[in-house]
Amino acid sequence: MMKKRLALLLVLFISLSISACAPQKEKPKESIITNKLNLKKFPVLEYHLIKRPEARWSRTPENFRSDLEWLYSHDYYPFDLKDILTSFKGLPTGKTPVVITFDDSSSSQFRYLPGQKLDPECAVGIIKDFHDKHPDWPMRATFFILIETNNPDRNIFGQPEEPNYKARKLRQLVAWGMEVASHTYCHDRLDGISPKAACYSLARSYKKLKELSDQEVVSLALPMGLYPTDESVFSGGYQKIKYDFRLACEVAGGLQPVPGTSGFNPHHIHRIQTIGSEWTKYFNRK
Numbered sequence: 004m005m006k007k008r009l010a011l012l013l014v015l016f017i018s019l020s021i022s023a024c025a026p027q028k029e030k031p032k033e034s035i036i037t038n039k040l041n042l043k044k045f046p047v048l049e050y051h052l053i054k055r056p057e058a059r060w061s062r063t064p065e066n067f068r069s070d071l072e073w074l075y076s077h078d079y080y081p082f083d084l085k086d087i088l089t090s091f092k093g094l095p096t097g098k099t100p101v102v103i104t105f106d107d108s109s110s111s112q113f114r115y116l117p118g119q120k121l122d123p124e125c126a127v128g129i130i131k132d133f134h135d136k137h138p139d140w141p142m143r144a145t146f147f148i149l150i151e152t153n154n155p156d157r158n159i160f161g162q163p164e165e166p167n168y169k170a171r172k173l174r175q176l177v178a179w180g181m182e183v184a185s186h187t188y189c190h191d192r193l194d195g196i197s198p199k200a201a202c203y204s205l206a207r208s209y210k211k212l213k214e215l216s217d218q219e220v221v222s223l224a225l226p227m228g229l230y231p232t233d234e235s236v237f238s239g240g241y242q243k244i245k246y247d248f249r250l251a252c253e254v255a256g257g258l259q260p261v262p263g264t265s266g267f268n269p270h271h272i273h274r275i276q277t278i279g280s281e282w283t284k285y286f287n288r289k
């Protein structure tokens with residue numbers, strides 16, 4: 004019995020020594036953005052359609068790709084919007100966080116070609132390709148999704164001929180590390196409806212997105228940036244559906260203050276529209 008115990012202790016000792024000697028993987032250096040970087044503000048970018056030609060609400064695939072190249076070469080590092088809630092944990096030293104967001108869930112953002120091949124010219128295809136070429140740029144972006152509108156191309160990334168794509172696309176986004184978020188159920192103007200109707204729209208959107216993506220949904224973008232008079236509707240419920248939109252985005256506003264600084268309001272996240280004049284104004288990019 005004693006011998007057995009001694010042998011066991013010996014095995015334990017050896018295995019502990021081995022693990023202590025094993026080369027330690029260098030942990031990525033993290034920084035606390037509010038002190039080490041002394042960062043006060045960061046950009047939340049806003050895209051709509053990814054298609055040609057370039058227009059007020061359209062960014063071409065080429066320009067979207069060059070936006071990523073520009074951000075990468077200027078030491079930005081992508082996050083999902085919900086990462087605000089954890090103060091951008093994992094931000095590498097020397098980098099500035101950037102959140103890339105997409106509104107209206109058109110097929111130009113996420114499209115499968117015949118054979119279930121990811122379209123290399125849709126937003127997700129471009130993000131995937133960029134990550135494959137630059138593995139230190141993770142696939143992070145937030146998609147504000149519509150469920151049911153009179154434009155079939157905007158209902159959960161379009162492609163109505165393939166209804167099973169809806170859940171498949173949402174789960175794929177999550178699997179790649181991107182965020183499924185709400186843009187209300189039918190692109191509802193929350194300023195023009197009763198608090199009860201607003202809760203109904205938000206609850207139905209939350210329930211559908213949660214069911215399809217199998218993920219909690221905490222971020223919202225207000226259609227046309229129109230706010231309800233009663234902002235308590237952002238967390239609440241409708242009948243048995245309970246939801247809590249902890250973050251809500253405007254359509255404009257410029258750079259976003261970091262959490263913990265004056266001007267930070269989680270239900271009024273500022274965004275920058277990705278048009279030439281805004282790139283010049285906020286990034287000094289020609």
Ligand SMILES: [Zn+2]
Pocket residue numbers: 106107186190226227
């Ligand atoms: Zn919209």
